[in-house]
Amino acid sequence: MNSLTQLRHTLHQHPEIAGEERQTAQRILDFFKPLKPDETIEELGGTGLAFIFKGKKPGKRLLFRCELDALPIQEKGNPSYQSTVSGKAHLCGHDGHMAIICGLGEKLSQNRPESGEVVLLFQPTEETGEGAKRVLEDPRFEEIRPDFAFALHNLPGFPLHQIITRKGTFAAGSTGMTIHFSGKTSHAAHPEDGRNPSEAISKLILTLPEIRKNISGFCLATVIHIQIGSLAFGTSAGQGSVSLTLRAFDQGNLELLIQKVEEKAQELAAADKLELEIEFLESFAVSKNDPHAANLAELAFEDLGLDVIENAEPFRWSEDFGLFSQSCPSYLFGLGAGENCPQLHEPTYDFPDELIETGVRVFERIIKKETLQGN
Incomplete structure (x- = not known):
């Protein structure tokens, strides 16, 4: 040897x-x-x-x-x-x-x-x-x-x-992106008294294919993790997050994809009066x-x-x-x-x-x- x-x-x-x-x-x-x-x-x-x-x-x-x-x-x-x-x-x-x-x-x-x-x-x-x-x-x-x-x-x-x-x-560029939505917990019998982020998270996930289609060239937005509230059946969630991996073959397209997802998250958070925080992990050019x-x-x-x-x-x-x-x-x-x-x-x-x-x-x-x- x-x-x-x-x-x-x-x-x-x-x-x-x-x-x-x-x-x-x-x-x-x-x-x-x-x-x-x-x-x-x-x-x-x-x-x-x-x-x-x-x-x-x-x-x-x-x-x-x-x-x-x-x-x-x-x-x-x-x-x-x-x-x-x-x-x-x-x-x-x-x-x-x-x-x-x-x-x-x-x-x-x-x-x-x-x-x-x-x-x-x-x-x-x-x-x-x-x-x-x-x-x-x-x-x-x-x-x-x-x-x-x-x-x-x-x-x-x-x-x-x-x-x-x-x-x-x-090889593609990619980034991990976690979008945190913060609202207000309430009793599950009265969800209207709180601000539950589940609808904003659902809408964001359903919008991802449309965002991708509007960007020329290959790009992907893969949902890897979702977390909403806790396992408490009497409580309507007040916190939630969704984690995505975004990737593209062109650096400009990757940055545009990130921008479009951010903008949609901000729009949904504003509509439901939720606070928004976005963090990025494992970013590759x-x-x-x-x-x-x-x-x-x-x-x-x-x-x-x-x-x-x-x-x-x-x-x-x-x-x-x-x-x-x-x-x-x-x-x-x-x-x-x-x-x-x-x-x-x-x-x-x-x-x-x-x-x-x-x-x-x-x-x-x-x-x-x-x-x-x-x-």
Whole structure:
């Protein structure tokens, strides 16, 4: 077993969820110490790390990003390196993504880029959609702001090692939205003496399809949770909330969808004299691929003779890397994890070790392609 596979298994055994990734970051830091990067930035955006390898000549700065966090899900698979932490596991493959970037670090340690700089970013808190924002807002990010940023995600259901690409939008943007309505409780025999939010919540849910239809392009508004009052049969509810996940393939459409839902909630609250409070959780920007960055990656795929397919539509799930794509030229692609591999976030999922070498080779070739084009 090589060092990267061993590292991946160790990371798998010791998962840490979003915001808790200190031991994971320390393991990555320990791995990179003998590689002697030119600069190291610790605690970037929280527990994040950035390792900088400088080229021999001036040139472009390329950033390659992976994720530190695991999921709060109990693992039900049975690898020899099973999670040792109850209720937490690497069921999205971030352990494998980290191993790939560590492998790229090994290559850069042996051969610095011909020109420019390469930044290897280990981003915290991806699963909750908070990490990219924290990294980008950290003042030290200006030291590593890239000309191009790259990331991959393993994708079960596609042949092992196959590259899945898409021009323009690769994955949807999304946000969690909870709308709280506050009225006044009353006796259930006299609901007219109170202000029950159930009718406003019902009307809002029934209006969602119409709101979606009036926005051109794909968008979704999925009801995920409703809460009204309490289980007290003599009481008419005075409090209620509805939680939605809103998503779209275009950032402007996502923002318009949010606006329209907000406006409808305000209208319904005013009509029934209810107080309104709206909160947002787990917000992910649309992942949009830059044409120049795409060209570098596509040349690398071609050089390596990899099987490449272009997805007909963007993926409906969201990735925190989308925020990078909104702030600098970026490229996100998929790496097939096998047609029979359990889906991401399933309790039996496990990242295929065979993908580590493929991911390293792709990223290494992208660096070489940019250096050649830059010359």
